[in-house]
Amino acid sequence: xxxxxxxxxxxxxxxxxxxxxxxxxxxxxxxxxxxxxxxxxxxxxxxxxxxxxxxxxxxxxxxxxxxxxxxxxxxxxxxxxxxxxxxxxxxxxxxxxxxxxxxxxxxxxxxxxxxxxxxxxxxxxxxxxxxxxxxxxxxxxxxxxxxxxxxxxxxxxxxxxxxxxxxxxxxxxxxxxxxxxxxxxxxxxxxxxxxxxxxxxxxxxxxxxxxxxxxxxxxxxxxxxxxxxxxxxxxxxxxxxxxxxxxxxxxxxxxxxxxxxxxxxxxxxxxxxxxxxxxxxxxxxxxxxxxxxxxxxxxxxxxxxxxxxxxxxxxxxxxxxxxxxxxxxxxxxxxxxxxxxxxxxxxxxxxxxxxxxxxxxxxxxxxxxxxxxxxxxxxxxxxxxxxxxxxxxx
Amino acid sequence: xxxxxxxxxxxxxxxxxxxxxxxxxxxxxxxxxxxxxxxxxxxxxxxxxxxxxxxxxxxxxxxxxxxxxxxxxxxxxxxxxxxxxxxxxxxxxxxxxxxxxxxxxxxxxxxxxxxxxxxxxxxxxxxxxxxxxxxxxxxxxxxxxxxxxxxxxxxxxxxxxxxxxxxxxxxxxxxxxxxxxxxxxxxxxxxxxxxxxxxxxxxxxxxxxxxxxxxxxxxxxxxxxxxxxxxxxxxxxxxxxxxxxxxxxx
Numbered sequence: 333x334x335x336x337x338x339x340x341x342x343x344x345x346x347x348x349x350x351x352x353x354x355x356x357x358x359x360x361x362x363x364x365x366x367x368x369x370x371x372x373x374x375x376x377x378x379x380x381x382x383x384x385x386x387x388x389x390x391x392x393x394x395x396x397x398x399x400x401x402x403x404x405x406x407x408x409x410x411x412x413x414x415x416x417x418x419x420x421x422x423x424x425x426x427x428x429x430x431x432x433x434x435x436x437x438x439x440x441x442x443x444x445x446x447x448x449x450x451x452x453x454x455x456x457x458x459x460x461x462x463x464x465x466x467x468x469x470x471x472x473x474x475x476x477x478x479x480x481x482x483x484x485x486x487x488x489x490x491x492x493x494x495x496x497x498x499x500x501x502x503x504x505x506x507x508x509x510x511x512x513x514x515x516x517x518x519x520x521x522x523x524x525x526x527x528x529x530x531x532x533x534x535x536x537x538x539x540x541x542x543x544x545x546x547x548x549x550x551x552x553x554x555x556x557x558x559x560x561x562x563x564x565x566x567x568x569x570x571x572x573x574x575x576x577x578x579x580x581x582x583x584x585x586x587x588x589x590x591x592x593x594x595x596x597x598x599x600x601x602x603x604x605x606x607x608x609x610x611x612x613x614x615x616x617x618x619x620x621x622x623x624x625x626x627x628x629x630x631x632x633x634x635x636x637x638x639x640x641x642x643x644x645x646x647x648x649x650x651x652x653x654x655x656x657x658x659x660x661x662x663x664x665x666x667x668x669x670x671x672x673x674x675x676x677x678x679x680x681x682x683x684x685x686x687x688x689x690x691x692x693x694x695x696x697x698x699x700x701x702x703x704x705x706x707x708x709x710x711x712x713x714x715x716x717x718x719x720x721x722x723x724x725x726x
Numbered sequence: 727x728x729x730x731x732x733x734x735x736x737x738x739x740x741x742x743x744x745x746x747x748x749x750x751x752x753x754x755x756x757x758x759x760x761x762x763x764x765x766x767x768x769x770x771x772x773x774x775x776x777x778x779x780x781x782x783x784x785x786x787x788x789x790x791x792x793x794x795x796x797x798x799x800x801x802x803x804x805x806x807x808x809x810x811x812x813x814x815x816x817x818x819x820x821x822x823x824x825x826x827x828x829x830x831x832x833x834x835x836x837x838x839x840x841x842x843x844x845x846x847x848x849x850x851x852x853x854x855x856x857x858x859x860x861x862x863x864x865x866x867x868x869x870x871x872x873x874x875x876x877x878x879x880x881x882x883x884x885x886x887x888x889x890x891x892x893x894x895x896x897x898x899x900x901x902x903x904x905x906x907x908x909x910x911x912x913x914x915x916x917x918x919x920x921x922x923x924x925x926x927x928x929x930x931x932x933x934x935x936x937x938x939x940x941x942x943x944x945x946x947x948x949x950x951x952x953x954x955x956x957x958x959x960x961x962x963x964x965x966x967x968x969x970x971x972x973x974x975x976x
Contacts, residue, residue: 337845348833636829639790640843640890641818643811719790723829 357662359615364666366608371691374601395551452539468515616702623710635722648715655707663699774950822891826903881912
């Protein structure tokens with residue numbers, strides 16, 4: 333029998349049992365769609381995190397007290413502004429170093445109030461991190477040196493406190509102390525779960541007086557180039573350890589953050605794909621089951637075909653193609669459904685689901701493979717049917 | 727009419743054929759040493775009670791089954807030496823089956839049903855349709871090409887089945903109770919068609935039946951009982967001693 337003829341027969345058989353073929357296919361459709369959309373979500377989440385980390389700036393070193401380990405308790409910082417000066421001397425350029433101290437405070441303007449993160453920072457922050465002031469100016473060195481009560485508002489804070497009014501030059505109070513608004517940030521969105529539009533920056537020296545502390549929570553350094561990033565990190569950690577014997581410090585690069593998060597998200601994507609794979613397997617078992625039923629039902633047809641000259645192989649190929657056609661059609665529909673679902677996830681959730689083409693190819697390959705694997709047993713059974721018995725069946 | 731020439735070319739030659747199988751652990755001897763030849767142009771009837779072994783014999787003659795012992799040649803080839811695929815090819819080229827229950831594919835037009843054996847010869851669709859239509863015309867159904875089995879009468883369905891058996895130009899037509907599911911008028915017409923094909927085109931005809939009237943029309947009548955041939959010879963007298971289960975047509 334010609335292969336084209338076998339395809340035609342297989343298609344005809346599927347069409348003859350539309351509802352059953354459709355329901356059997358549904359198992360494959362759901363499995364394939366699950367693979368495509370779950371992998372898309374995993375990939376999208378990974379890309380989102382990468383873009384957020386990279387959006388912070390380039391060649392960054394974040395220096396914090398304690399060891400950076402999942403599950404470790406954050407240490408109380410003993411870093412001081414003098415340590416920042418020491419690091420700046422080590423780096424050789426004060427503009428490449430910034431430091432921050434942060435606290436949750438209520439910020440008010442007239443009757444409007446917002447509880448937000450208030451960061452005491454150095455004027456170098458906008459040179460170390462990617463941060464744009466949309467209106468007004470950022471903090472200046474003299475603001476920091478003279479403990480001025482000036483503030484730069486995140487775009488959300490500005491909108492909450494002032495609505496459509498112009499915030500520049502207006503007064504706000506932070507923890508009851510009056511500040512003058514000198515600038516408003518351009519919206520940047522979230523980064524690693526932190527809403528960076530929901531912040532207020534004030535000079536770190538002013539913050540120390542306001543919060544009655546001298547501590548520095550974190551240091552950030554922008555290295556001149558990528559090659560010396562980790563070496564610089566080690567030198568900074570050594571310097572700080574020398575200045576604070578008995579305290580650990582860590583210098584983390586963006587790549588290290590991405591490495592840890594990437595591993596977690598990679599495992600997550602793998603788990604999602606495995607779950608989806610299980611549903612594909614279940615769909616395949618369904619196909620096998622229906623094909624066995626189909627062979628039993630069509631015993632007379634098989635007997636007749638054999639009587640008029642069909643070889644065992646002809647019959648086997650016919651049923652195998654039927655199974656493969658079933659799973660491949662299910663695969664194509666599933667890919668369509670998966671792409672649609674990925675678009676819906678992108679439109680309706682913050683995660684930009686990103687369809688990985690390898691997952692589409694894999695899902696289709698697996699569905700064709702499932703058809704072959706789960707079609708072989710019914711096909712062999714059909715091919716081996718004794719024509720005498722088959723013709724006698726009613 | 728005797729189609730046996732001085733040196734007969736036998737289409738089917740069986741010697742000492744036995745066929746036994748186990749049914750629920752019990753050995754059943756369906757055939758116990760049957761010797762039989764079918765030559766070109768023969769018109770043979772095989773008659774017997776149900777359980778006499780006539781269906782088993784027909785399955786052997788048609789290459790659907792193999793004997794437990796004895797030698798069986800179909801188209802000059804010893805079936806003991808043939809694999810399943812070769813047997814299928816042999817059936818395709820040599821044998822035309824006509825069944826009591828027609829065995830037409832549902833949801834498939836008459837012309838496609840008739841063309842089915844040609845599918846397994848690798849003949850292209852256009853050529854298949856052409857040949858199938860020609861054979862359907864020969865059995866008087868040229869106006870029913872695109873009808874499906876459920877749109878045809880029983881007699882018409884059996885004529886489609888006969889056309890399917892003929893489309894491969896077989897050497898022998900094996901008809902298993904060809905009139906069994908038909909009313910008497912349709913049955914007579916179908917039998918007449920088979921006999922006409924036998925007489926005019928020289929295709930050998932073997933009719934398995936339990937109807938003595940049908941059996942008596944053959945040039946040679948074989949009577950089976952208990953897995954053996956108990957009578958074989960030219961045209962029997964009507965109502966002979968070994969013809970059971972009378973089913974008289976009115």
